[in-house]
Amino acid sequence: MLSIRNLHAAVDGKEILKGIDLEIKPGEVHAIMGPNGSGKSTLSAVLAGNEAYEVTEGDILLDGENLLEKETEERARDGIFLAFQYPVEIPGVSNLQFLRTAVNAMRVHRGLDELSAVDFMKLAKETTKQVDLDPAFLKRGVNEGFSGGEKKRNEILQALLLEPRLAILDETDSGLDIDALKVVADGVNALRSPERAILMVTHYQRLLNHIVPDFVHVLAGGRIVKSGGRELALELEERGYGWLGIKDSDEVEAG
Amino acid sequence: MKTAPTLSSAFLEAAAGKLPAPLQALRAQRGKALADMPLPTRKTENWKYSSRYLKLTDELAASLPSGRNSGPGLAVDGYHVVIHNGVLVPEASDFPDVDGIEIRSFVDLDDDTAQHLADRLDNTLDNNAVQMARLNTARFEDGLYIRLRQDAVLDRPLFVIFEADAEAAGSVYPRIYVDAGANSQMTLVEEYISTGDQTALVDAVTEFSLADGANVTNVRLSLEGENIHHIGATGARLLGHARLDSHCVGFGGPLRRHDLQVRLEAPGANCRLNGVAVTQDKQHFDNHTTIEHVAPHCDSEETYRNIAADESHAIFNGRIHIHKDAQKSNANMSNKNLLLSTGAEIDTKPELEIYADDVKCAHGATVGQLDETALFYLVSRGIDRREANTLLSMAFINELIEQIPVEAVRETVQARLNRFIEQAFEGA
Ligand SMILES: Nc1ncnc2c1ncn2[C@@H]1O[C@H](COP(=O)(O)OP(=O)(O)OP(=O)(O)O)[C@@H](O)[C@H]1O
Numbered sequence: 074m075l076s077i078r079n080l081h082a083a084v085d086g087k088e089i090l091k092g093i094d095l096e097i098k099p100g101e102v103h104a105i106m107g108p109n110g111s112g113k114s115t116l117s118a119v120l121a122g123n124e125a126y127e128v129t130e131g132d133i134l135l136d137g138e139n140l141l142e143k144e145t146e147e148r149a150r151d152g153i154f155l156a157f158q159y160p161v162e163i164p165g166v167s168n169l170q171f172l173r174t175a176v177n178a179m180r181v182h183r184g185l186d187e188l189s190a191v192d193f194m195k196l197a198k199e200t201t202k203q204v205d206l207d208p209a210f211l212k213r214g215v216n217e218g219f220s221g222g223e224k225k226r227n228e229i230l231q232a233l234l235l236e237p238r239l240a241i242l243d244e245t246d247s248g249l250d251i252d253a254l255k256v257v258a259d260g261v262n263a264l265r266s267p268e269r270a271i272l273m274v275t276h277y278q279r280l281l282n283h284i285v286p287d288f289v290h291v292l293a294g295g296r297i298v299k300s301g302g303r304e305l306a307l308e309l310e311e312r313g314y315g316w317l318g319i320k321d322s323d324e325v326e327a328g
Numbered sequence: 329m330k331t332a333p334t335l336s337s338a339f340l341e342a343a344a345g346k347l348p349a350p351l352q353a354l355r356a357q358r359g360k361a362l363a364d365m366p367l368p369t370r371k372t373e374n375w376k377y378s379s380r381y382l383k384l385t386d387e388l389a390a391s392l393p394s395g396r397n398s399g400p401g402l403a404v405d406g407y408h409v410v411i412h413n414g415v416l417v418p419e420a421s422d423f424p425d426v427d428g429i430e431i432r433s434f435v436d437l438d439d440d441t442a443q444h445l446a447d448r449l450d451n452t453l454d455n456n457a458v459q460m461a462r463l464n465t466a467r468f469e470d471g472l473y474i475r476l477r478q479d480a481v482l483d484r485p486l487f488v489i490f491e492a493d494a495e496a497a498g499s500v501y502p503r504i505y506v507d508a509g510a511n512s513q514m515t516l517v518e519e520y521i522s523t524g525d526q527t528a529l530v531d532a533v534t535e536f537s538l539a540d541g542a543n544v545t546n547v548r549l550s551l552e553g554e555n556i557h558h559i560g561a562t563g564a565r566l567l568g569h570a571r572l573d574s575h576c577v578g579f580g581g582p583l584r585r586h587d588l589q590v591r592l593e594a595p596g597a598n599c600r601l602n603g604v605a606v607t608q609d610k611q612h613f614d615n616h617t618t619i620e621h622v623a624p625h626c627d628s629e630e631t632y633r634n635i636a637a638d639e640s641h642a643i644f645n646g647r648i649h650i651h652k653d654a655q656k657s658n659a660n661m662s663n664k665n666l667l668l669s670t671g672a673e674i675d676t677k678p679e680l681e682i683y684a685d686d687v688k689c690a691h692g693a694t695v696g697q698l699d700e701t702a703l704f705y706l707v708s709r710g711i712d713r714r715e716a717n718t719l720l721s722m723a724f725i726n727e728l729i730e731q732i733p734v735e736a737v738r739e740t741v742q743a744r745l746n747r748f749i750e751q752a753f754e755g756a
């Protein structure tokens with residue numbers, strides 16, 4: 074489904090990703106772990122098409138098509154979804170209006186009729202329940218004044234509504250209390266299907282207890298330095314990153 | 329030395345029509361005083377950015393012919409009065425029948441009432457700052473006199489629809505005077521619209537006199553077409569604990585100027601002034617506001633937002649004048665601007681004059697662009713880029729639109745703003 078080949082990316086002329094190779098097949102769950110500043114969010118942003126990051130080398134193919142040639146909105150319509158590490162607050166745009174506009178954009182792209190305000194409201198209310206958010210959150214500005222955990226649940230809410238093919242979750246587990254972690258994990262598990270792949274960025278093994286990954290990768294200094302099965306996460310939890318020849322705080326060297 | 333241009337005499341030759349004698353006399357007197365009025369130029373401080381849009385050619389001098397029976401034009405939700413080219417059209421209007429409330433056409437006033445009115449017209453406006461309002465007083469052919477007796481409450485909003493019908497070139501001088509008695513209440517929605525496609529000038533003046541405890545909401549919508557040059561002034565004087573809640577929404581044009589002057593003259597008087605102006609192509613919009621804190625213990629809250637696209641030009645000038653005796657004044661002014669293109673121009677200027685020492689006065693002005701991070705967030709959900717831009721631009725002004733307390737207006741305005749902004753992003 075997704076092939077990343079020798080991906081290099083830079084921001085403000087500073088190289089952050091230094092040759093990433095990754096294959097993701099439908100139905101698979103991949104976890105990416107790694108020290109702060111190693112490039113995990115950069116990889117997520119590049120996949121979603123954030124223009125602040127410049128791809129300097131390599132390819133990304135989605136079902137054989139060159140993803141890098143597509144605008145962010147086209148990628149989204151082709152099924153790429155990024156749950157942001159720091160979801161953006163947009164006062165003045167109601168969450169409901171935002172969600173409905175997004176869902177209808179997706180539906181039109183898929184050849185379906187737009188949902189009426191009433192039908193969408195019904196769907197949105199059901200889905201807020203699924204992520205344990207009060208429907209009152211639909212009326213508020215997008216993420217406006219949401220707590221950290223509420224923002225993360227709002228991201229999962231969007232994933233559930235938009236039904237992506239590849240969901241990239243950038244630290245959707247961080248800042249969650251134990252109950253919220255369970256809610257988010259249930260949401261992600263509800264997304265799992267044979268046609269859909271999930272790429273999870275996380276620092277913690279505890280999420281992986283709820284959402285069992287097929288593969289775990291360690292990203293350090295802009296490269297994947299090790300890949301393995303779920304047992305790799307346990308090992309990392311126990312031993313840290315040191316045994317891989319990197320320090321816990323290993324960052325891409327300053328440019 | 330080159331002499332400054334003065335108002336062409338063609339503007340001062342119009343007949344007084346059917347106005348009662350005291351108003352005719354007032355008109356004639358103003359006309360005389362205007363005979364050698366210098367027109368604003370680039371050097372005129374309060375027209376610095378806008379004089380280049382002011383084109384008072386002789387073809388605009390003639391009054392537009394009036395009196396056609398047109399409908400209310402826009403969706404209204406309340407009482408309505410239709411004023412066609414400056415003259416009231418009773419057949420198209422729906423007047424309230426409420427105790428203590430009189431709404432009369434200037435031409436129908438008896439001489440005593442007309443004299444009472446003539447003594448008060450222009451009293452709310454600083455005539456030196458609002459040169460063009462004087463032309464209105466020299467030229468109006470009719471007007472609306474609204475009088476609320478003490479404690480009178482108008483139960484539904486009154487819509488006044490000013491239609492400039494520009495079948496031929498010319499000018500029109502809409503006028504309203506609201507005399508709100510103690511503790512009276514009303515909502516006045518002014519809608520300026522146009523038909524026809526010839527060049528025309530609309531010079532409109534609305535005045536409010538609010539007695540103790542009066543509470544008036546004023547919505548002013550500037551919706552005229554590309555052929556209309558609009559110069560408007562709104563003046564208000566507020567006595568003790570009176571409140572003015574003003575909402576001005578304007579779409580750009582070849583010349584759009586609105587002066588809003590509010591005087592807080594007795595303790596407890598307070599006002600909220602909200603304004604939104606949007607411009608695109610080569611359009612212009614200029615809002616000049618003045619709040620005079622004359623008495624102590626008065627509050628003013630002012631929020632204006634502009635969105636300028638393409639090569640358009642938006643101006644905001646907000647003056648707050650806190651007089652020597654106006655202790656414990658509380659004044660807040662904010663002006664935020666959104667530039668949608670590098671070719672657009674925004675000029676914003678707060679002017680604070682504070683002569684009292686125990687006051688709270690805050691002001692802020694910003695000019696910015698759409699937030700790229702927010703845009704990325706929206707498009708990453710599959711939302712079309714143009715729609716995302718529109719959503720974000722609307723978000724910038726929605727907070728103010730949502731405060732308009734008349735639902736029908738809110739909806740109309742939201743839909744129009746949305747269309748306007750979508751257009752601004754077309755081909756961008
Ligand atoms: N817009 C930017 N401008 C400058 N530097 C940036 C920018 N974005 C990312 N970086 C730098 O790139 C490096 C990788 O950042 P990234 O956010 O991808 O790390 P991460 O692995 O997600 O870290 P964390 O675990 O802390 O979320 C960091 O050193 C960061 O400071």
Ligand SMILES: [Mg+2]
Pocket residue numbers: 113114115158243244
């Ligand atoms: Mg990160």
